[in-house]
Structure formats: C-alpha cells, structure tokens
Amino acid sequence: LAEGQVETVERQVEPLHPADTADLLEALGRDERKLLLRITGEALEAEVLTYLEPELRNAVVADLGPKISAQLLKQLESDDALEFFEDLDEDPRTQILSRVPRTIQRLLTEGMTFPEDSAGRLMQREVVVVPSIWTVGETIDWMRTHKKQIVSDFYDLYVVDPRYKPIGKLPLSRVLRSKRPTKIAELMSEDFYPLKVTLDQEEVAYLFRQYSLLSAPVVDDAGRLVGVITLDDIVHVIDQEAEEDILKLGGVSESDLYSDVLRTTRRRFSWLAVNLMTAITASLVIALFEATIEQVVALAVLMPIVASMGGNAGTQTLTVAVRAIAMKDLAGRGVARFITKELLVGLFNGLLFAVVMGVIAWLWFDQPLLGAVIAIAMVINLVVAGLFGALIPFLLDKLGADPAIGSSVFLTTVTDVVGFFAFLGLAGLVLL
Amino acid sequence: LAEGQVETVERQVEPLHPADTADLLEALGRDERKLLLRITGEALEAEVLTYLEPELRNAVVADLGPKISAQLLKQLESDDALEFFEDLDEDPRTQILSRVPRTIQRLLTEGMTFPEDSAGRLMQREVVVVPSIWTVGETIDWMRTHKKQIVSDFYDLYVVDPRYKPIGKLPLSRVLRSKRPTKIAELMSEDFYPLKVTLDQEEVAYLFRQYSLLSAPVVDDAGRLVGVITLDDIVHVIDQEAEEDILKLGGVSESDLYSDVLRTTRRRFSWLAVNLMTAITASLVIALFEATIEQVVALAVLMPIVASMGGNAGTQTLTVAVRAIAMKDLAGRGVARFITKELLVGLFNGLLFAVVMGVIAWLWFDQPLLGAVIAIAMVINLVVAGLFGALIPFLLDKLGADPAIGSSVFLTTVTDVVGFFAFLGLAGLVLL
Incomplete structure (x- = not known):
C-alpha cells in the first residue's frame, strides 16, 4: 500500500473526510503511519487531529514535529484546538504553545485553567x-x-x-x-x-x-x-460515558484498544488480582466442607452450578441498576420499589430453577435428597443475588464510589460465598 | 403529595419542563399517576408524551383516553408524533388515528410504512x-x-x-x-x-x-x-445502542426497569436457562474426574479459582472487542493484530498469576506439585481466555449474530471447560 508511490497515496488520501483519514492513521502500523504523515505533511487537514483517538495524539504529533503540529492547531476552532491540546504530553505541549499566535496561546492556556472534563474544556469560545x-x-x-x-x-x-x-x-x-x-x-x-x-x-x-x-x-x-x-461536542461525551460503563462492568479500566501489550497487561492485572481475592474467598468456604465433599464427591460436581447461577442472575440485576444510576432513572421511592421487585424476580426464577435443577440432580446421581439440597440452595442464592445485585450499586453510589467498577466484585463474592455455603452446608446437614 | 389539593398540584406541575413532568409520571405509582393525569388533563404539555419511557406510553394513553391523547398528539412535531405513535398498541392507535386531522393521519400512516428503526421513522417531515x-x-x-x-x-x-x-x-x-x-x-x-x-x-x-x-x-x-x-433525534439512538450493549453483556435482553415482576422474571429466565446449560457442561467435565477429586479433595477447593480467573480475563478481552465492533473501531488487519495482542496479554497475565497462585496453593496445602499444576492450568486458561475472548465476538459478528448477546455464554463455556479440564486433568496425571 504505502511503499514508494507517493503520488498515488496523496491522491487517495486527499478526498477523504478528516474522520476517515483519522481512522486510516489508527488502522496503520507505526512505520506506515510515520510514512503516511511524512508524505502528507502540512497538506494534512487540521480536523484529522480532532478525530484521532487520544492514545494516538502524542504519537502523531511526534511524527509531525512541533512546527507542523502548531500550524495545524492554528486552523482549528477553539474547542477542537483545546480538546487536542489537553491530551498532549508536557513536552510537545510547550513546544507547540511557543509556536502559535498570542491570541491562540491565551485561549489555550486559559482553557487549561478550567477543571478537566468541565464545560469550560468543551465550549467553543466564538459566540455571536x-x-x-x-x-x-x-x-x-x-x-x-x-x-x-x-x-x-x-x-x-x-x-x-x-x-x-x-x-x-x-x-x-x-x-x-x-x-x-x-x-x-x-x-x-x-x-x-x-x-x-x-x-x-x-x-x-x-x-x-x-x-x-x-x-x-x-x-x-x-x-x-x-x-x-x-x-455535537456532547456526543463524544455520551459515547465516552457509555463506553466507560461498559468497560468498567467488563473489568477494563479504560479503553486499551490502542495500547501496547505490556501496558494492557498491567492495566488488566489489577482487576484480575481483585478477582483472585474473590475466588480465594470462595475457595476458603469450600475448604470448610472438605470432609463433606470427601464423602459425597457429587457435591464437587454440582457446586459450581449454584454459584454460577447466582452470579449470572445477580449480574442481570446489577446491570439494570448500574445503567439506571448512570441515566438517573431511579430516585427516592423508585429505588425501594426496584429492590423489592428484584428480590421477587430472584425468588420466582429461584423457584423455577430449583425445580429444574432439583430434578436433574436427582436423576443424574439417583439421590432425591441431593436434588432437594440443590433446589433449596438455588432458591436461597437467587434471592440473595437479586437483593445484593440491586443493593450494592446504590450503596456504592451513596458512598461516592463508582457503581460500575466495584459492584460486580462485591456481587460475585456474595453469590459465590452464599452459593457454596448454602449448598455444601445443607448437604452436610441433610446427607451425612 | 397528590391527595385532594388539586390546585397545589397544578401549580407545582405547570412550571416544570416537559422532561421533568415525564420523570415525575415515571416515578409515581399507578394510582397516583392516574390521579395526576386526571388533574392536568388537557393542560398537560404535549411534549411530555415524547419524553415518556416507551413502556409507560400505553398506560398514560389509557389514563388520558383517546380524545385527549389525540389532541396532544396534534400539537407535536412530525418526528415526535410518529415516535410516540409507533410505540402504542393496536387499539389506542386506531382510536387516536380516527381523531386527528387528515394531514396528520397521512403523515402517521406513511411514517409507519418505513421499516422500524429506520431513518424514515426518525426524520422530521417539515423541511424548509x-x-x-x-x-x-x-x-x-x-x-x-x-x-x-x-x-x-x-x-x-x-x-x-x-x-x-x-x-x-x-x-x-x-x-x-x-x-x-x-x-x-x-x-x-x-x-x-x-x-x-x-x-x-x-x-x-x-x-x-x-x-x-x-x-x-x-x-x-x-x-x-x-x-x-x-x-437531537440521534442522541437517544446513541443512548439506546449503548444501553442495549450494556444490558446484553449483562444478560438482560432489554430494559426492564419499568416492567412488572412477572414479565421481568420471564425475560430473565431464558438467559439463565442458557447459562444453566453452560454450568452443567462444566459439571460434566468435573464429573469425568470424580475419582481424582475423591483422592485429592484439595482439587475441589482450588478448581473454581482457575475457571473464574479464565472467565474474568476473557470477559475483559470480550468487552473491549464487543465495544470495538459496535463503534466500528476495528477492521481488516486490525482484527488480526488485536487477537494476537490479546493472546499475548493472556500469556503475560497467565504467567504472573501462575506464580502468585502456584505459591499460594503450595503453601496452603503444603504440596509443591499441586502448586505446579495450578500454575500450568492458569497459564493455559488465561491464554485460551484471551484467544477466545477476542475471537468469539468477531466470529459471531461475521455470522450475522449480535456479539453482545452470545459472546459471554460461549466464552464462559470455553473457560470453564478448559479451566476444569486442564487443572483436573493435569492433577490426575501428576498427583496420582
């Protein structure tokens, strides 16, 4: 594609909308990107900068050099210029700042005095x-x-x-x-x-x-x-908010699509470490019942089912709650009603799956009592899942924490611990 | 609040922005809502209808009666009128349609001929x-x-x-x-x-x-x-899309914040049923190794850790992939690069947690070999999690399925099966 034929490349890039050129830059590898930027140089449309992913902005500015970057920045409207400028590292920032006209310098430095992610950073200064x-x-x-x-x-x-x-x-x-x-x-x-x-x-x-x-x-x-x-300045804020919620619920702190392997590994590590704690906590509960499992090994086979159903049912509730909090859809008495409803939904689905799983366990291991134990444990865990799936996000929100991040760890800890404890505990009482 | 003092209520509701009135209607219980609507009646601002959650529209129209509803509909701009109209049930729809002027009738019926969720349903007909x-x-x-x-x-x-x-x-x-x-x-x-x-x-x-x-x-x-x-017609589409992705990833088919208990139970049931299959599949794998567990019961204690770490690591990758697909951020060679990267991230985090968990298991059960087994299983499962967490969403997308719905079921099936199989299988080979 980009090897030698300078004119062909220029002819293909030029008619592109700035947003598409930015996508092209993002899709290219590092060397190809450098080459493309060297070819286009000053001919690059300034708007391309505003469409770039923040992760790539520093790299592109480094490729272009401060002189061309400053020239491009000059052509942007005040809000776009500031948005681009605020994401740069310290060094290129000062280099570029010294190369733009005084009026733009003032707008940029004044813009930077507004708190990050505030209206002042988003606004356009030109008003009629x-x-x-x-x-x-x-x-x-x-x-x-x-x-x-x-x-x-x-x-x-x-x-x-x-x-x-x-x-x-x-x-x-x-x-x-x-x-x-x-x-x-x-x-x-x-x-x-x-x-x-x-x-x-x-x-x-x-x-x-x-x-x-x-x-x-x-x-x-x-x-x-x-x-x-x-x-139009707000649409990317809306996208960003939704993205943050999705990613946080999935255990990713921020978009790492454009980060390299080591950085991504490091960022994901901390979340996994927290989850390891949860998993070990659950294992400690299982360890309490080692003697029971030794006698009825079928318990080891069935126990993950109770925990996993609780985790999934709780996650359903939790997702609805986190989204409702983010969209400010629930307040006051609505919260109490929501929690009651989720508790009932947990109870009903708990009863349904108790029957299903009770029969399966009974037939599988030919032990009606084992069926009864898993059925009761299922009801308990799904009610607990509904209750905590609804409660945890609102509690975290009240405490000033971000419900999208912490909720799922707390929830799976609860559903794992309750799931294993209810199932193995009941089994110990009933079967031995 | 709303008991008897008609004038006080009127005075409080009147200055509200239609969006806030709609929120108020959503927050009220059924009887209070009816009462409020009876009090405001025709004085209700038409825009309130457009801000209502779709789930509530039919209820409010039933409370208002077709005559007042038609009068309100008449005052809306063409896009808002259609948006409100399309969400109504068959009956109120025909009742209202017969009560609006012919020009609006034509616009509404013509609007309904455009496919659902198409540009034709969103657009405003009035263009200068x-x-x-x-x-x-x-x-x-x-x-x-x-x-x-x-x-x-x-x-x-x-x-x-x-x-x-x-x-x-x-x-x-x-x-x-x-x-x-x-x-x-x-x-x-x-x-x-x-x-x-x-x-x-x-x-x-x-x-x-x-x-x-x-x-x-x-x-x-x-x-x-x-x-x-x-x-502004698009912002709610953007919100809706993000909401769908979040909810689907959480195992909820659509927003059920305003649905009643039975409806919510039914909707959630099917997802939990699918997850029950996954859980049972994992149990079948465990059942293969019943004899091994009977001899080393510590395996039952540790095995959920391997499966859960795989599930969490895979979910991180999957979330980034689903979001990237929804935002059309990855294509062509980008996909291959993404999959390779996630595989490497899985490998690196796998190695890190292999060391951590290997040492913990060794010290906990005083068996160095058990530590080695869980370490190797951890690496295998986290590499598999990275690979499949990245692959599954793109495969589903290629097959025309929605990656946000199916991905996590497939993924947890893979990480559970591989996790239990690798850990218990290795243990069987090494420890017995």
Whole structure:
C-alpha cells in the first residue's frame, strides 16, 4: 500500500473526510503511519487531529514535529484546538504553545485553567452576541459588515445585557422570518440553560439529554457569557460515558484498544488480582466442607452450578441498576420499589430453577435428597443475588464510589460465598 | 403529595419542563399517576408524551383516553408524533388515528410504512427548501411572507433541484451574513450526507458520529428530499445502542426497569436457562474426574479459582472487542493484530498469576506439585481466555449474530471447560 508511490497515496488520501483519514492513521502500523504523515505533511487537514483517538495524539504529533503540529492547531476552532491540546504530553505541549499566535496561546492556556472534563474544556469560545435593544435589521446589517470576525457556521445568537450576562437565545430562523423593524427582545426565547464553566461534562451531557438541547451558553462565576456548547461536542461525551460503563462492568479500566501489550497487561492485572481475592474467598468456604465433599464427591460436581447461577442472575440485576444510576432513572421511592421487585424476580426464577435443577440432580446421581439440597440452595442464592445485585450499586453510589467498577466484585463474592455455603452446608446437614 | 389539593398540584406541575413532568409520571405509582393525569388533563404539555419511557406510553394513553391523547398528539412535531405513535398498541392507535386531522393521519400512516428503526421513522417531515436560482434577498422575503407555514425553529435550509433532489445545504448563518443579491448556489455547501429513508438507525447514528453532523437530509428511493434528521433525534439512538450493549453483556435482553415482576422474571429466565446449560457442561467435565477429586479433595477447593480467573480475563478481552465492533473501531488487519495482542496479554497475565497462585496453593496445602499444576492450568486458561475472548465476538459478528448477546455464554463455556479440564486433568496425571 504505502511503499514508494507517493503520488498515488496523496491522491487517495486527499478526498477523504478528516474522520476517515483519522481512522486510516489508527488502522496503520507505526512505520506506515510515520510514512503516511511524512508524505502528507502540512497538506494534512487540521480536523484529522480532532478525530484521532487520544492514545494516538502524542504519537502523531511526534511524527509531525512541533512546527507542523502548531500550524495545524492554528486552523482549528477553539474547542477542537483545546480538546487536542489537553491530551498532549508536557513536552510537545510547550513546544507547540511557543509556536502559535498570542491570541491562540491565551485561549489555550486559559482553557487549561478550567477543571478537566468541565464545560469550560468543551465550549467553543466564538459566540455571536447581540444586545437586546437592537432590531432584526440592525442585526442583519451588523452581521453583513462583520462577517470576517464571525465563526464559519453557527445556529443561535445570544442576547446579553450590558454586563454580558445572557438574557436570551435567538435561533437564526426567527431572525430570518421577521421584518427588519422587529426588536430582538421580542423575538428571543428565554428558554435556555446557562451552564457554569466548571460544570462536569457528565452533568452537561445529562442536561443536554434531559432537555433535548441543541446548544447551551456557558457562563463564568459572575454569570458572564464566555462560550457556547453545541450538541455535537456532547456526543463524544455520551459515547465516552457509555463506553466507560461498559468497560468498567467488563473489568477494563479504560479503553486499551490502542495500547501496547505490556501496558494492557498491567492495566488488566489489577482487576484480575481483585478477582483472585474473590475466588480465594470462595475457595476458603469450600475448604470448610472438605470432609463433606470427601464423602459425597457429587457435591464437587454440582457446586459450581449454584454459584454460577447466582452470579449470572445477580449480574442481570446489577446491570439494570448500574445503567439506571448512570441515566438517573431511579430516585427516592423508585429505588425501594426496584429492590423489592428484584428480590421477587430472584425468588420466582429461584423457584423455577430449583425445580429444574432439583430434578436433574436427582436423576443424574439417583439421590432425591441431593436434588432437594440443590433446589433449596438455588432458591436461597437467587434471592440473595437479586437483593445484593440491586443493593450494592446504590450503596456504592451513596458512598461516592463508582457503581460500575466495584459492584460486580462485591456481587460475585456474595453469590459465590452464599452459593457454596448454602449448598455444601445443607448437604452436610441433610446427607451425612 | 397528590391527595385532594388539586390546585397545589397544578401549580407545582405547570412550571416544570416537559422532561421533568415525564420523570415525575415515571416515578409515581399507578394510582397516583392516574390521579395526576386526571388533574392536568388537557393542560398537560404535549411534549411530555415524547419524553415518556416507551413502556409507560400505553398506560398514560389509557389514563388520558383517546380524545385527549389525540389532541396532544396534534400539537407535536412530525418526528415526535410518529415516535410516540409507533410505540402504542393496536387499539389506542386506531382510536387516536380516527381523531386527528387528515394531514396528520397521512403523515402517521406513511411514517409507519418505513421499516422500524429506520431513518424514515426518525426524520422530521417539515423541511424548509429553496431553489438554487434564488438570491439571499428572495429567500429572506419568502421566509418573511410564509412564516406561518415554517416550523418553529430550524437551522439549515436545503437547496433542491427541480426534481426535488437535494443539491446543497445552507446554514442560516451564511444567509444572514451575505448581501441580498448573493445567489444561493454560491453560498450553499455541497458537503452534506443524504441518508436513505430505509437506512437503519444504527447506521444513521454511525454517520452522524463519524462525520460530526448536526443534521442530514433524508431522501427516498428516487433521491427526492423527504425529511431531515437532526442530531437531537440521534442522541437517544446513541443512548439506546449503548444501553442495549450494556444490558446484553449483562444478560438482560432489554430494559426492564419499568416492567412488572412477572414479565421481568420471564425475560430473565431464558438467559439463565442458557447459562444453566453452560454450568452443567462444566459439571460434566468435573464429573469425568470424580475419582481424582475423591483422592485429592484439595482439587475441589482450588478448581473454581482457575475457571473464574479464565472467565474474568476473557470477559475483559470480550468487552473491549464487543465495544470495538459496535463503534466500528476495528477492521481488516486490525482484527488480526488485536487477537494476537490479546493472546499475548493472556500469556503475560497467565504467567504472573501462575506464580502468585502456584505459591499460594503450595503453601496452603503444603504440596509443591499441586502448586505446579495450578500454575500450568492458569497459564493455559488465561491464554485460551484471551484467544477466545477476542475471537468469539468477531466470529459471531461475521455470522450475522449480535456479539453482545452470545459472546459471554460461549466464552464462559470455553473457560470453564478448559479451566476444569486442564487443572483436573493435569492433577490426575501428576498427583496420582
């Protein structure tokens, strides 16, 4: 593909959308990526940078060198530039910063003073603002004469008072539909949601989602308008949030798709180590009943079934709970109702599988009592699974911990311990 | 709260945003909900309907009665009306349909002819369209005289040719910035992505995300413009997709937060039944080694550890793979590289935990050979877990199955079977 034929490559890359070029860079190996970047060089579209996975940004900047990187950065809109800039390592950051014009330098360093993952990091600084005393005609004339200073495309005007506080939002379609003498104050909508510059991006995403917003103004502590966030800035926050929840539930701390083997091994290790504790705890419970197992070895054959069914049933409940917490779908009395419901679901499925598994165990080992033991253990473990699968996430959330990370460890510890204890304990009482 | 004091309730509900009113309805019990709806009645804001969880829509329509429901539906924009309508049961649907004006009837029945979850179901029918030969002045004048027919707020004009094919997109800010004699054809951008009306919503979401779109035109089979989709219509698709992936990985087929106990029990049952098969398969493997366990009962104590570590390590890999498939982050050679990497990660973590667990088992049971056996079994199972955790999702995806549903069953079957087989089998060879 990329070996020597410089012009062919250029011809193929050029018509690509920046997002596709970024995907191409991500799909290539390191050497091929370097080669491609050397070929395109400054001709690379600046937007490609914004579409790159954060893991790759430093590598691409290193390949391009600070001079070209700075040139590309200069062409980006303020929010994209900051997003790209904040993910860089210390060194390239200072190198690039010294190579961009002073206005961009100021925007970037100011942007970095906002807390990570806050509204201030997401917002676009370019906002078109009008005073409420203007008319439609004055607004149109001003835009025609100042078109150089106005960002390329935008959708809402913001109306501010003399102290620069936002007092209204004005979709452009309203301006276009109205006669020239109409006052801006009559047209504007007061139905807008100012976001504090320090608001966490998850909260920002929640407000956008809850109120179906397409854009929202960002204000500083004094309530002055400092920027605007549009929905397209939020989509990747929404994706990221969902990704984090999925990955954490699966025991992966963050996306390691683009990390190398050693880094991935290290990151996954800690989670597995925690799980080893859980597994050893369960083994300690089994060890309590070594004598029982020695006499009825069928118990060793059947015991993982009780534990595994509890783990799976609990995970179902837990997943629904974690998602509901993330989406803020449950609160107050809803939580109590949810826990009661899950307990009942656990009871009913427990009874169903008690019958199924009781009969199987009875026929398999020709021991009706063994069937009865596994049936009772199954009911106990599935009720416990429903209860704890529902409880644990809310408790963790209350304690300020992330329910997506810790829940499943606690849950499997509970379902394993209860599963083995109930089954082997009952067996010890009944069968010996 | 809601007992008797009609006016107090009205006063509290009225200022709420429709989204918050919908949340309130969801949080209430059935009787309270009925009471609240009886109090608000027609005064309920129509948008509340669009924010309701699908599970609750039928219930609320039943509470309101078809007459009021139809009146509310009439006030919604075309995409919201269709979204609400499509989730209703057959009966209320026909009752409501007979009570709305003919134009809305046509839009709704036509909308229902598009495949479920397609662009046609998401789009808004109201699009403002201009011919390319017009000037900025003509466009503004036309909008001022036709303001009644134009939807409340919109952000882009679409430029069509005489056969109504979209040939350009025109952000309103460009119209406002330009002088009256400027031709529309000079201003419009050809950088837009027409979506087929039958395109699946996941594909639509992918395109919006990949190209950071804020809106896109929808065209019929002949390429004629029939509607427009804006990003806010897509956010809930993105949420829904992520939710489905999370829930499926957790063994829940769809959100059952608002379902009753019996329905939830039934839905969860089938997944647990599949898992019972997996668990029994694993037990059959253990049963092969009953004689071995009878002699060294420590094996029964340790064997769940090997299986559980394999399951957890495999789930980590699987989660990353399922997410990468959903986000279309891996293709072609990337897949091969991913599988190799995961195999190596499995090997390295396998070696690390082999040492840890080998030492623990040795000290615990004072048998160095037992330590060696669990160490080797650990390496084998974690390599297998990495390999299959990476392979299974891609195989299922290739076969047209949903990797989020089936992967984990196959994976745990593999890691359980291999885990028990490797550990008990080796033990049989070495220890007896």
